[in-house]
Amino acid sequence: MAKGYLVGTITVTNPSAYKPYMENTSRLVEKYGGKYLVRGGDLTVAEGEIEYDRVVVIEFDSMDDLLSFYNDPEYAEVRKIRQENSNGVIMQVTGVESR
Numbered sequence: 001m002a003k004g005y006l007v008g009t010i011t012v013t014n015p016s017a018y019k020p021y022m023e024n025t026s027r028l029v030e031k032y033g034g035k036y037l038v039r040g041g042d043l044t045v046a047e048g049e050i051e052y053d054r055v056v057v058i059e060f061d062s063m064d065d066l067l068s069f070y071n072d073p074e075y076a077e078v079r080k081i082r083q084e085n086s087n088g089v090i091m092q093v094t095g096v097e098s099r
Contacts, residue, residue: 003059003095004066006034009052010088021081028078032069034058052088063094 012018029036038057043050060066069075070092082088 001062002097003061004063005037005093005095006056006058006060006066006070007091007093008054008056008088009050010054010056010082010086011052012054012086014085018081018085021078021085024078024081025075028069028072028075029058032060032065032072034060034065034069054088059095063092066092 026036035058036056037059038055040054040056043053043055058066060069
């Protein structure tokens, strides 16, 4: 079964108001078996341009697990904090199936 990846490119516009989003999201990611592969960190653009200064990649065991996380009513409430205090793009990507 292919893994599911949530990929975000984000610029935080209000860091103090954004902090509860990070704290609550970590707990919910764990609840659905997710694992952060990238969470901020140093970013170097090798080619092209990027509008945002933060990248997040979260791996889930399956796309179903990712969607369960994303559609969790508690995350829907927490997600509002991100939406109100950052700009960005959130993508849901199916990984390559292991052989």
